[in-house]
Amino acid sequence: MRSQVFEERPSLLAWVGLLRSHSALTRALNAELVSAHGLTINDYEVLLHLARAPERQLRRVDLAERLLLTASGITRLLDGLERAGYVAKGQCKSDARVTYAVLTDEGLEKLRAAADSHVGGVRQQFESRFSEDELETLAGLLARLPGVDTDGASCSPD
Amino acid sequence: MRSQVFEERPSLLAWVGLLRSHSALTRALNAELVSAHGLTINDYEVLLHLARAPERQLRRVDLAERLLLTASGITRLLDGLERAGYVAKGQCKSDARVTYAVLTDEGLEKLRAAADSHVGGVRQQFESRFSEDELETLAGLLARLPGVDTDGASCSPD
DNA sequence: GAGCTATACTTGAGTCGTCAACTAATATAG
DNA sequence: CTATATTAGTTGACGACTCAAGTATAGCTC
Numbered sequence: 001m002r003s004q005v006f007e008e009r010p011s012l013l014a015w016v017g018l019l020r021s022h023s024a025l026t027r028a029l030n031a032e033l034v035s036a037h038g039l040t041i042n043d044y045e046v047l048l049h050l051a052r053a054p055e056r057q058l059r060r061v062d063l064a065e066r067l068l069l070t071a072s073g074i075t076r077l078l079d080g081l082e083r084a085g086y087v088a089k090g091q092c093k094s095d096a097r098v099t100y101a102v103l104t105d106e107g108l109e110k111l112r113a114a115a116d117s118h119v120g121g122v123r124q125q126f127e128s129r130f131s132e133d134e135l136e137t138l139a140g141l142l143a144r145l146p147g148v149d150t151d152g153a154s155c156s157p158d
Numbered sequence: 159m160r161s162q163v164f165e166e167r168p169s170l171l172a173w174v175g176l177l178r179s180h181s182a183l184t185r186a187l188n189a190e191l192v193s194a195h196g197l198t199i200n201d202y203e204v205l206l207h208l209a210r211a212p213e214r215q216l217r218r219v220d221l222a223e224r225l226l227l228t229a230s231g232i233t234r235l236l237d238g239l240e241r242a243g244y245v246a247k248g249q250c251k252s253d254a255r256v257t258y259a260v261l262t263d264e265g266l267e268k269l270r271a272a273a274d275s276h277v278g279g280v281r282q283q284f285e286s287r288f289s290e291d292e293l294e295t296l297a298g299l300l301a302r303l304p305g306v307d308t309d310g311a312s313c314s315p316d
Numbered sequence: 317g318a319g320c321t322a323t324a325c326t327t328g329a330g331t332c333g334t335c336a337a338c339t340a341a342t343a344t345a346g
Numbered sequence: 347c348t349a350t351a352t353t354a355g356t357t358g359a360c361g362a363c364t365c366a367a368g369t370a371t372a373g374c375t376c
Binding site: 059060061071072074075076095096097098099 | 323324325326327
């Protein structure tokens with residue numbers, strides 16, 4: 001009569017570990033980023049993806065796919081970044097439906113400013129707890145879960 | 159001149175892996191749970207924690223701590239569960255400030271009904287991709303991150 | 317080249333959670 | 347015992363997303 005399905009299995013432990021650690025880390029790192037630079041983690045990720053993209057621009061759809069957000073989520077995210085001047089809209093010559101999100105110089109500047117402390121925060125969270133090997137193991141395992149398609153910063157369109 | 163701070167380190171890979179996998183898994187598992195049982199992941203977790211607690215009740219504060227939510231987040235979460243009849247309010251004799259969240263029979267019923275398919279979903283996500291050993295490794299690594307205080311499935315209060 | 321389907325994006329409404337401010341009860345100190 | 351601090355909880359305003367619906371452009375098929 002003990003709680004049969006009620007926990008214990010490694011898969012469940014991994015799952016709750018993922019839930020909790022995400023919550024804790026996200027909260028901490030996001031607070032850091034917001035208070036130091038006025039950016040959320042997703043803001044930061046947008047700037048980062050744009051910075052790595054050819055021409056520093058990306059279709060909204062592609063951004064959505066990379067960040068695992070919906071199209072409308074991206075619209076809303078970019079609203080803020082556009083208002084702040086970090087991202088601008090760009091037209092596509094061959095397809096009038098697409099609007100590019102283009103990283104402005106100001107946006108790149110902002111990203112550079114934020115990267116130091118943010119990456120520092122991330123590294124501290126992880127590197128203070130794990131060895132290099134462990135981090136590679138962890139990253140490798142996580143990479144096999146859905147959503148982590150290592151889209152590669154590479155430039156080839158589909 | 160390559161992007162210096164712009165990725166690559168295992169700690170950063172682990173971090174983005176955590177972000178993405180959480181997003182993807184959460185979305186999938188939550189959708190499943192909502193459509194099959196009308197519960198969110200957090201609803202489910204509340205019911206689960208209550209079911210394991212002595213007397214099937216927990217102070218709101220303790221629930222907040224376990225779920226890594228704020229006090230007001232808990233108030234709102236419980237609002238819904240109380241309206242649904244899965245959780246009731248209980249008074250504390252020795253301290254009039256505290257309100258317990260008490261799992262009702264209906265709530266336990268609901269949890270039982272949901273547990274099967276939810277745990278099944280979680281296991282499928284994880285066990286289809288990893289061996290038992292890998293899952294233990296993953297769980298063990300995640301447990302060392304903040305927020306994963308393995309409050310123990312056991313019943314002993316502090 | 318007319319009609320259908322698919323794709324890119326936006327918008328309104330709603331959900332879930334946060335923070336800051338507030339009430340109420342308890343604990344602690346002088 | 348009174349004054350102050352601390353703890354439990356709720357509430358209003360708001361932020362970040364989602365979903366469903368809508369608009370506009372593109373592409374396919376006959």
